[in-house]
Amino acid sequence: MDNRADYLKAERSAEWREALRKTMKNKERTAQLRVHMPEAPAQERARSYVEVNSGLTAPIAMKEASRCIDCPDPTCISGCPVNINIPKFVKNIERGEFLEAARTLKETNALPAVCGRVCPQEKQCEANCFYTIKLNAEPVAIGYLERFAADYEQNSGAISIPEVAPANGMKIAVVGSGPAGLAFAGDMAKLGYEVHILEALHEIGGVLKYGIPEFRLPNKMVDVEIESLRKMGVQFETNFIVGKTATIDDLREEGFKGFFVSSGAGLPRFMNIPGENLVGILSSNEYLTRVNLMGASRQGMDTPVMRGKRVAVIGGGNTAMDSVRTALRLGAEKATIIYRRSLEEMPARVEEVKHAQEEGVEFLTLNNPIEYLGDDKGKVKQIRLQKMELGEPDASGRRSPQPVEGSEYLIDADTVVVSVGVSPNPLIPQSLPDLKVSRWGTIEVDPETLQSSIPDIFAGGDIVRGGATVILAMGDGRKAAAGMHQHLQNAR
Amino acid sequence: MANLSTTYLGLELKNPFIVGSSGLTATYEGIARLAKNGAAAVVLKSIFEEEIQMEFREALKNQLGPQDNNLDFLDYLDYQIKADVLSKTTELIRRVKADFDLKVIASIHCRSVGEWFAYAAKLQEAGADALELNIYRLPSSLEVSAAEIAEGNERIVEKVMKHVRIPVSVKMSAYTTDVAYTAQRYAQLGVKGLVLFNRFYQPDIDLENNRVVGGQVYSNPNDYTWPLRWVSILSPKVALDLAASNGVHTADTALKMLVAGAAAIQVVSSVYKNGPDYLLDLQHGLDxxxxxKGLQDMAALRAYGRAMMPENPELFERVQFMKYFGEV
Known part of the structure; x- marks a missing residue:
């Protein structure tokens, strides 16, 4: 920790940083208002897959970067799960060194263009910004700036590839190619390991591809980041289900010395209420995967998706927002979020809720489905809702929902997307009886090294946490890489 | 040897002894011990709405990550907990039904309509022979009247009845304002039986250690008089099978209940205190x-009871002592 603090101090003392700080008084910096992210008009974007946020221009990004006062104690970094040197990349933007800003991001973050789009910065770095803590003002738009630097680099064609140590002859397998797996692979490749990512689906990217829609995170942005890893020597194999295509034992025999399990939480949960098996009721996993990964939004595809006119999405998380906004883009006349708490308690990012509202999504908060009713062909046609009220706060600090007796009523719906969370993928634990798992199917690991109960198996991301943000999964990937590297060096 | 078989909720029981919902009926191994000692039926340990809520609160407290980053995962975890509890219970029902010669009565403890009625259908699918509803909640609210409570309970019963075909019984509170009227209402809604009565958790104060503690857990042998009174009053009045519960610690007490018109007896405390083989003692005592008395079977026993009871039907309805203490 001391080393990190010394490093940050030394970086802050760089001549260019000192000079830059003197170009503007702090009063002038803090007097500026936070920039607004330019967005595609709500009416247009709600029916297309155009990216909603269109990104900052260079002059606006530089102006926003100048709001940062380059604190001696940069508290923003403590809010970042991968410890990005935030002031350094922001100050590089202020001085116009955009590629250097991108390089700074990549020192600790393998997927900056992704994180700049999907990280909940308002709960992480920006929540710890000097403006938020001390001035009670809007924080520096760190997320927008991260996206700007990463996009700039991608568009410039001058994409920096991190340095890779000489090959050490050790082969490592990564199970799953989501954010945890990609971050792990990047760090291990840098250390000279031969890294093979084994992906069950036909596309690399895991939840970044199948879970997050094109209008929030274009797949091409993910592909560019994957390509960087490929250039670092990481090898990818798709349609490979570890535990089925080959077992961990098979892979050991093939010479793999370590395994990082980042197979995610791909098992949808349902509510177990009557009628949930009716035609037209599906999980958000299925709904989004069909559209994001299987091209179901395009005509003539082999894997179509329900194109309901009255679509109800159950849940209040980011996946629920992604689903309901996808429903609009698939032509729904009415797309509704049904959530049992109020708007304030929703886990979804504030920005996603705002975008959904702008696009015309109806919010039925303090409502909970208790039964689905079907027509004579077994297709859903109505939902029985129960009104809820808020009771005492629970451990999350949110007031808990209580049913209002006698308040049930029916609404029409021809498609219902259930988005009430996911459970860890059970395939790996099922294939390894000695692997310790929790009651909820998450793999139990040492919190410092992320080593599992089987010494050569490490794990991170949703398969360990149950659910986590992209950046936390990436933080796990990095931590596990350090843990496995140490383990393998000790074993030598 | 008398034939002890009886009918309760339309189920053929080999004797009138049912082990009530408790820790005794929570596991396969526990039920195996009861089956070995001749239990005619078991009421499985209840699925408690409150327990699920408590576990949910614990999960939130212990698993919520920094900046609530995994709130998406935890937001509806209570449904996962419910599904987990439900799948364990349905698995238990399947195994017990396959391996033992006894009837399985599933039990749900709920205090609101919510989606709980859906559970009933799942328990039925798993093979439960009947369902016991435990819908009591302490009426501690200053805003809710007895009429509203009664209406809410009826709604729960109605909901459940709509979703199951197996017989349903209700475990009643001894503190119900209008026991007879409520019993009649439940019968009209299609309920097949009543359990008289529920025994509640009783908090107490530990003066030495300055804390609230759990009070007396087991029933007392003299607790039986209140259920006996109501079995006597209700059995000729309502078309419901009555199961006597609370304070049945001996064969004699069980006999009093049967004579008074009970179709079955639920025991818990006496089995906890004396072990599962006490069930054999109860059966032998009955026999x-x-x-x-020269009674061949339960029909004869009931006829014996009917012949005895009408002589003084009002006795069980008297609540005030007469002039001389003890005179009735």
């Missing part, structure tokens, strides 16, 4: 007395 001995019936032999002594």
């Amino acid at each position: 001995r007395w019936m032999d002594k």
Whole structure:
């Protein structure tokens, strides 16, 4: 920790940083208002897959970067799960060194263009910004700036590839190619390991591809980041289900010395209420995967998706927002979020809720489905809702929902997307009886090294946490890489 | 030897002894011990709405990550907990039904309509022979009247009845304002039986250690008089099978309940105190007395009871002592 603090101090003392700080008084910096992210008009974007946020221009990004006062104690970094040197990349933007800003991001973050789009910065770095803590003002738009630097680099064609140590002859397998797996692979490749990512689906990217829609995170942005890893020597194999295509034992025999399990939480949960098996009721996993990964939004595809006119999405998380906004883009006349708490308690990012509202999504908060009713062909046609009220706060600090007796009523719906969370993928634990798992199917690991109960198996991301943000999964990937590297060096 | 078989909720029981919902009926191994000692039926340990809520609160407290980053995962975890509890219960029902010669009555403890009625259908699918509803909640709210509570309970019963075909019984509170009227209402809604009565958790104060503690857990042998009174009053009045519960610690007490018109007896405390083989003692006690009285079967026992009871039907309805203490 001391080393990190010394490093940050030394970086802050760089001549260019000192000079830059003197170009503007702090009063002038803090007097500026936070920039607004330019967005595609709500009416247009709600029916297309155009990216909603269109990104900052260079002059606006530089102006926003100048709001940062380059604190001696940069508290923003403590809010970042991968410890990005935030002031350094922001100050590089202020001085116009955009590629250097991108390089700074990549020192600790393998997927900056992704994180700049999907990280909940308002709960992480920006929540710890000097403006938020001390001035009670809007924080520096760190997320927008991260996206700007990463996009700039991608568009410039001058994409920096991190340095890779000489090959050490050790082969490592990564199970799953989501954010945890990609971050792990990047760090291990840098250390000279031969890294093979084994992906069950036909596309690399895991939840970044199948879970997050094109209008929030274009797949091409993910592909560019994957390509960087490929250039670092990481090898990818798709349609490979570890535990089925080959077992961990098979892979050991093939010479793999370590395994990082980042197979995610791909098992949808349902509510177990009557009628949930009716035609037209599906999980958000299925709904989004069909559209994001299987091209179901395009005509003539082999894997179509329900194109309901009255679509109800159950849940209040980011996946629920992604689903309901996808429903609009698939032509729904009415797309509704049904959530049992109020708007304030929703886990979804504030920005996603705002975008959904702008696009015309109806919010039925303090409502909970208790039964689905079907027509004579077994297709859903109505939902029985129960009104809820808020009771005492629970451990999350949110007031808990209580049913209002006698308040049930029916609404029409021809498609219902259930988005009430996911459970860890059970395939790996099922294939390894000695692997310790929790009651909820998450793999139990040492919190410092992320080593599992089987010494050569490490794990991170949703398969360990149950659910986590992209950046936390990436933080796990990095931590596990350090843990496995140490383990393998000790074993030598 | 008398024939002890009886009918309760339309189920053929080999004797009137049912082990009530408790820790005794929570596991396969526990039920195996009861089956070995001749239990005619078990009421499985209840699925408690409150327990699920408590576990949910614990999960939130212990698993919520920094900046609530995994709130998406935890937001509806209570449904996962419910599904987990439900799948364990349905698995238990399947195994017990496959391996033992006894009837399985599933039990749900709920205090609101919510989606709980859906559970009933799942328990039925798993093979439960009947369902016992435990819908009591302490009426501690200053805003809710007895009428509203009664209406809410009826709504729960109605909901459940719509979703199951198996017989349903309700475990009643001894503190119900209008026991007879409520019993009649439940019968009209299609309920097949009543359990008289529920025994509640009783908090107490530990003066030495300055804390609230759990009070007396087991029933007392003299607790039986209140259920006996109501079995006597209700059995000729309502078309419901009555199961006597609370304070049945001996064969004699069980016999009193049966004579008064009970279709079955639920025991818990006496089995906890004396072990599962006490069920055999209860059966033998029943058998001995019936032999002594020359009663061949339960029908004869009930006829014996009917012949005895009408002589003083009002006795069980008297609540105030007469002029002389003890005179009735």
